[in-house]
Amino acid sequence: MTPLLMAQLVLTLFVFVALLSSSAVMVYVERKVAALLQQRFGPYLVGPSGLLQPFADVLKLLFKEELRPGAADAILFAIAPVISATAAFAAFAVVPFGASTTFFGLLSEPLRLQVADVNVAVLVIFAIASMNVYGIVLAGWSSNSKYSLLGGLRSSAQMISYELSYGLALAGVILIGNSLSVTDLVNHQAGAWFGFIPRWSVFVQPIGFLIFMIAGIAETNRAPFDFPEAEQELVAGYHAEYSSMSFAMFFLAEYINMVTVSAVTVDLFLGGWHGPFLPESLGWIWFLAKTGALLFFYVWMRWTLPRYRYDQLMSFGWKVLLPLSVINLLVTAAGVLYFGV
Amino acid sequence: MGSDALFYVFGAIAIAASLLVIAQRNPIYSVLLLITSFGALSGLYVLLDAPFVAVIQIIVYAGAIMVLFLFVVMLLNAPHEETPYDERVHPLLREGPTRFGGALALALVAELVWALTRRSGSGAFAGASASSVSAIGRSLFTDYGLAFEVTSVLILVAMVGAVVLARRDPVSRDRTAAGGDR
Amino acid sequence: MPTLNSYLVLSAILFSIGAAGVFLRRNLITILLSIEIMLNAVNLTFVAFGRALGSADGQIIVFFVMTVAAAEAAVGLAIVIGLFRHRESLNPDSFTSLRW
Numbered sequence: 001m002t003p004l005l006m007a008q009l010v011l012t013l014f015v016f017v018a019l020l021s022s023s024a025v026m027v028y029v030e031r032k033v034a035a036l037l038q039q040r041f042g043p044y045l046v047g048p049s050g051l052l053q054p055f056a057d058v059l060k061l062l063f064k065e066e067l068r069p070g071a072a073d074a075i076l077f078a079i080a081p082v083i084s085a086t087a088a089f090a091a092f093a094v095v096p097f098g099a100s101t102t103f104f105g106l107l108s109e110p111l112r113l114q115v116a117d118v119n120v121a122v123l124v125i126f127a128i129a130s131m132n133v134y135g136i137v138l139a140g141w142s143s144n145s146k147y148s149l150l151g152g153l154r155s156s157a158q159m160i161s162y163e164l165s166y167g168l169a170l171a172g173v174i175l176i177g178n179s180l181s182v183t184d185l186v187n188h189q190a191g192a193w194f195g196f197i198p199r200w201s202v203f204v205q206p207i208g209f210l211i212f213m214i215a216g217i218a219e220t221n222r223a224p225f226d227f228p229e230a231e232q233e234l235v236a237g238y239h240a241e242y243s244s245m246s247f248a249m250f251f252l253a254e255y256i257n258m259v260t261v262s263a264v265t266v267d268l269f270l271g272g273w274h275g276p277f278l279p280e281s282l283g284w285i286w287f288l289a290k291t292g293a294l295l296f297f298y299v300w301m302r303w304t305l306p307r308y309r310y311d312q313l314m315s316f317g318w319k320v321l322l323p324l325s326v327i328n329l330l331v332t333a334a335g336v337l338y339f340g341v
Numbered sequence: 342m343g344s345d346a347l348f349y350v351f352g353a354i355a356i357a358a359s360l361l362v363i364a365q366r367n368p369i370y371s372v373l374l375l376i377t378s379f380g381a382l383s384g385l386y387v388l389l390d391a392p393f394v395a396v397i398q399i400i401v402y403a404g405a406i407m408v409l410f411l412f413v414v415m416l417l418n419a420p421h422e423e424t425p426y427d428e429r430v431h432p433l434l435r436e437g438p439t440r441f442g443g444a445l446a447l448a449l450v451a452e453l454v455w456a457l458t459r460r461s462g463s464g465a466f467a468g469a470s471a472s473s474v475s476a477i478g479r480s481l482f483t484d485y486g487l488a489f490e491v492t493s494v495l496i497l498v499a500m501v502g503a504v505v506l507a508r509r510d511p512v513s514r515d516r517t518a519a520g521g522d523r
Numbered sequence: 524m525p526t527l528n529s530y531l532v533l534s535a536i537l538f539s540i541g542a543a544g545v546f547l548r549r550n551l552i553t554i555l556l557s558i559e560i561m562l563n564a565v566n567l568t569f570v571a572f573g574r575a576l577g578s579a580d581g582q583i584i585v586f587f588v589m590t591v592a593a594a595e596a597a598v599g600l601a602i603v604i605g606l607f608r609h610r611e612s613l614n615p616d617s618f619t620s621l622r623w
Contacts, residue, residue: 355537359560362557391582416604446539488587500597
């Protein structure tokens, strides 16, 4: 059990706990930001200015009764939230969140702040994102209720439609960075042009960034693309029949997917952990700040924009976003060929 | 040492899941078990130093083709097979042609194993693996460029064909009270 | 110590399982799934040989096999949907009207 192996185990545990707590933090942030946007107070009773609200929510969900519809398929009904939550956690396994560090010389060699160092990491993120579909469609099917089924099928159709644009926007960044490993793509964005414009990929691939953000929001079923699970439309869609901890797992999966999409966007487009004033080893602070900004943007969009109707959503994904991402890829390829990389 | 154990683990999962796929009565369980089998195969590809193929297997097979299967099974909603055989006996244990077919499948295994292992050479793996993703890409677009373009035409044909084949016939204008569209 | 032969034996077993599924099951969807098992066994053989011979060609052929399998699954399922609309049955034994 070398110190490096122990450090990696501790890192894995740390990432797991951090994702769980980020989900709890997001619950609070969402409600507080929504309240401030709507000019009301939000949670303020539980703890100082409502900071303990997530704990109250989790306790409430823990004490609720775990229901299952009588005609529901028991095995699939039980598995579906597990698949959702597992895929959400697993996608973060290949996302690096800081430069390699030796923890002030305690370790013999630098440890990458990434749970699994795979050299096709970008594709792994995409692969696990496409596993999210199963949790949703199985939840919709196994609940044996028409609202759940419709919500599940619509939601999964939406996710697989926007996956295409997601992947093609990724391809643009891969062309520029010339590597499939996320760490390489981040390190490609170090430094600055003219001394003050950071070399982030968002300046080279602005349309790709927009497509990636929009497809990411659609992938995580967040507003304005949350028609399949909106309360006003489909009685909460695919998770209508779930209660207590199973429902909590779907919620957890949604927030962790948001965090993962934000983290991947930061790594691929916004320079990852590189930033002006801090040294490399404290780069994770920049990473946190950028991811936090993107998460705030997510919440802001949800409580500002009206939601797309389902046919508008699908036609936008297929008729606007997909051709745009193909054109983006072609232009990027032409640019790489002409200007050289 | 660890990768040896992983080979046996992934191999056992792949075989067990595939056996369960053909043994399930409910097609949804079959689809989910096949996804498990694909996951195990993806692990085997990683052990064979082919990470790109492993990830493509998950993205294409487990993430797209199986979703297609799942949607069709849910659309058709016909979970049980009706046969002239006795319904209480499991489909794979029925008498007559089924048992003979099972015996033939075992014979097929024996034949394939015999045919595939009759090679000269030790059978151990070569030292270093050749391929990186950029090498695969380069070879794909130069040596196999024609096959690549033909494959893209094939996918277009399959898309158009699937849409045409699965489309409902347009309903005639004067619909009587008794009939739906079929 | 898994050698090339171990991978080939594994793929032979998977191929036979798929073949048994195609011939023994009387449900069109399960038959298509068994065909996918057979294609995967072939993919495993290609990758194993590619690794043993040290060339990337094995992985490239797998790329094409996967694409063809995707196209075939799509069209096959469309045909199954059309057949189901005709007879309300997924049993291949009920589509015998072309038999003399």
